[in-house]
Amino acid sequence: MAETKNIKTLAQKAQKASRQLALLTTAQKNSALKKMAAALRKSKGYLVEENRKDLKAGKAAGLSSALMDRLLLNDKRIKGMIDCLLDTAKLKDPCGEILETFKRPNGLVIKKVRTPIGVVGIIYESRPNVTSDCIGLCLKSGNSVILKGGKEAFYSNRAIYKVLKETLKDASVPTEAIQLIPSTDRKAVTELLKLDEYVDLIVPRGGEGLIRFVAENSRIPVVKHYKGVCHTYVDKDADLKMACTVCVNAKTQRPGVCNAMETMLVHKDVAKAFLPDVIADLRDRGVEVRGCSKTRQIVKGLKAATEKDWSEEYLDLILSVKVVDSLEEAADHINTYGSRHSDAIVTKNKSVAQKFLDSVDAACLYVNASTRFTDGYEFGFGAEVGVSTDKIHVRGPMGLEGLTTYKYAVHGTGQIK
């Protein structure tokens, strides 16, 4: 009960601060970001010390080595956090941009102006750098931020937050604009997700379990992606050498990320010419290939792909392969089993490429390129808050603009209706 009230109070403070944030100049925001970067640099010793408490608890709790690695703060990672704040200071301020201007017959001039959203809640798991990255991105876009990190990183997150919040006292930014929910309890998340009167957007970052929990319990709009089941369709008019390079890259360059390819679809007319070489190449790189029956007729010794494979996000050196009769079948397959994240076609035929772009329902569609480019940095956004597979508000890589909305400013000379 006390906790519930605390979280509400904290959200109210964040909302109040957001009104002041909206009035800051770009120079004031950038100056605060640079001060924050300097403060992190000065506090390295303290951050590493607090991080050690998390590492110790993590070891005692038997966290996997992958999780322990994510948790670790060292000189290099603190430098990464500092660089992110400095890079954010260099980004164009999205707020105040005039998106459209239209004059009405009655003389009213209507301007659609980009503005901060207000209060953004970030719910995340182990990596402590998310704390400072998101504080920086929200500040630059003029939003108050409420952070709720995972319990494994409790001490690290709190230390980063304390250092950055302390810095705001000497800046023109209201200190209440950044808030950290100190609880390690998921109940605190449930409470936060009810506060639609004070919080305008929730961005969950973490595993599918966390994201589903947030999506199912939130009254506040959520921008999210559950997973990335990405496809590459090799058309009958593909440059097969290019197709091989693109597919091998999409699968193997970094298999553990959401924009890596999980299923390869191949047109039946080129299956015999294409599959033996590409599968040999993939196997050389340690990929386990699981094929449909037609694939397995062409390349012997493959494991069979089951129905379950088509919707699996392996995040590993595993690939399912299916031979399809047509572009339509490929698009149907992707629309049925895909995750609306990133899908590619390799073809020299422009009208086939266009049909693919129109038929497949996904955030990012590639013609003759690897799906691995779905990323805020690769898109030139200079930052990435996350990737959205939703269709509302923001789709695909979410940069600073994803943390903004707009308002209409209507200028008149006494018009009445």
Place this chain on the structure above:
Amino acid sequence: MAETKNIKTLAQKAQKASRQLALLTTAQKNSALKKMAAALRKSKGYLVEENRKDLKAGKAAGLSSALMDRLLLNDKRIKGMIDCLLDTAKLKDPCGEILETFKRPNGLVIKKVRTPIGVVGIIYESRPNVTSDCIGLCLKSGNSVILKGGKEAFYSNRAIYKVLKETLKDASVPTEAIQLIPSTDRKAVTELLKLDEYVDLIVPRGGEGLIRFVAENSRIPVVKHYKGVCHTYVDKDADLKMACTVCVNAKTQRPGVCNAMETMLVHKDVAKAFLPDVIADLRDRGVEVRGCSKTRQIVKGLKAATEKDWSEEYLDLILSVKVVDSLEEAADHINTYGSRHSDAIVTKNKSVAQKFLDSVDAACLYVNASTRFTDGYEFGFGAEVGVSTDKIHVRGPMGLEGLTTYKYAVHGTGQIK
């Protein structure tokens, strides 16, 4: 249980049809809209007959005369529905528009392309014209639509739906693209709101009770507005004659709508010069004025405004009036009690106007004009799906573009990461 399954099946069909809709040309969509208009014209007799069943049931149930009036279908109203379909055919097709193009250093050309959202659910109350208006707007924007009307208009909605769906058989539009939930039960709404796998957006249209029910129970993003508590702030640098005209218009031109003014804020330096005249004018037009203590010192005989008045949406000839010390106090009052819908300032001072635009958190902010212009038609959108006081996806009047999203089409020449 059977119902649950039926609603899911219907949503799946709508999603499947949405893939075909996305491939239609503008000409195909416009042709279907014109056929629909012609079909309504031919079916007037049938529509009026079915509407009579609703009117009879409504009378028996003791519906208010306002509700009975909303329910009524007559020649004029059917003509209104026909005109809306024909107007929609004339609107620019929003889909396919290239919103941005950027070339990356590696040669990738990234196009941000406007696309349909997919499947839109409309949950609405009594007015039967919403059925055909929304079918038309969703079709033009390339979306499948699932309609759930109120039980009072059951026969009318079903009749309109049947006539329009029948028409699709002769058009190139898949008939499954329009769906009506035949149930009169709110449980059906609850079921629909869980289907986030198939439905992409929910637009509730009706009273605050319906909208709150939808917002609190939906896993699908909702675009909504609860109410309109709109303000006009008369600054100390206002042209007081203009201020009087603007305020009287905003309150009295049509008091029962969401963009009408409910509270007038007046700077203390002009309160004595301004209040007596404007209040006399308002009272002449039958407005009941409720004032703060300062207002009541200046104009005698007014009812006192209580704390409750500041957040009240009267939708009637009632106005609350408050004298404020500064722009800051006005902005604070609006941010505290307002509904983020439409608020105005009257001032000749440009920097004060800009401060107002930056400080007040609302969809539409007016400088020297009546709040009554917040409306898709007045904004030049040619149509209005509703008005959003949310900040996510769409804010303010929601035209056809509000029924679209975007995807990234990335064109490469074999790029890998």
